[in-house]
Amino acid sequence: MLLDHQPTKADITPPASPRPDAVQLRARRSPRLIALGILSVVLGALGAGALYSMNTHxxxxxxxxxxxxxxxxxxxxxxxxxxxxxxxxxxxxxxxxxxxxxxxxxxxxxxxxxxxxxxxxxEDPIPEGRSLIGIRLTPGRLPTADLPPGTLVQLISLAENDDSVTDAVVASSPILLDDGSGHLLDVTVADAAAPSVATLAATDLLVLIAVGEG
CATH class of the missing domain: 3.90.1210.10 (Antifreeze-like/N-acetylneuraminic acid synthase C-terminal domain)
Structure with missing residues (x-):
């Protein structure tokens, strides 16, 4: 017996259209990354403002x-x-x-x-009739107070059988040596006293005291 085969109805549902390449699913943005981005923009603006201010003032x-x-x-x-x-x-x-x-x-x-x-x-550190001498004084042999240029001082000899005192004027303020072993400063003295003061300074036999005017 012959079976009566009836043709099946064709599926007329259109196929799904593929997603265009240009269309992408939106990724979820991290709040942390957003905050960092905003902070970078703000800092960049502040830096640019500071640079502009420095260049214009x-x-x-x-x-x-x-x-x-x-x-x-x-x-x-x-x-x-x-x-x-x-x-x-x-x-x-x-x-x-x-x-x-x-x-x-x-x-x-x-x-x-x-x-x-x-x-x-x-002012000229070497007035007429005076000599400029550099001396080194160890701690305890000069005042701890400031000695600006122009300060009147006296240089006292520590040599044996020599109690000489020489008037002097500070020409450059004392500078502490890097190792802290003493101070360097320049003073002016009368030309006649320069040789003896230089000798005493070279042998570390001087003490400096500050004196008042008059």
Missing amino acids: NADVVVMTRDVVRGDRIQASDLAVVSVPAGLTMETSSSAKMGEMVGQTARSDLPAGSFPVARHLG
Whole structure:
């Protein structure tokens, strides 16, 4: 017996369209990463603002135009004015003080491009009829108080059978040695006393005391 085969109905449901390559599923964003991103943007903006402020707020300061060695008198041609960032941490002198510097004597070497300040300059440390002597004094042989240039002092001999006292004037403030073993300073004395003071200083036989004026 022949079976009556009836054709089945074709499936007319359209196939699912593939997702275009450009369409991606949205990933979940980490709140921590979002916070870090915002913080980076804020810090970047602050840094840019600080840099802009430093570059736009300048100060006019005095600079050396050539090398000047210690003891030389400052000439107007030795100085110039330059503009530097106002936030510069290096010690400088305002351009308004440049006129005061002309005619003063360099207390230390001032290379071209350096910024001179008040402690680098002063009156001529070697007046007429006087000699400049560098001495080293161990702790206990000079006052602990400040001894700025111009301080009147006396140098007392510790040599045997020598109780001489020499009047002197501080030319440069005492500087503590790196090892703490003593202080170095310059003083001026009368030309006649210079040889004996130099000898006593070389043999570590001096004591310095500060005295008042008059």
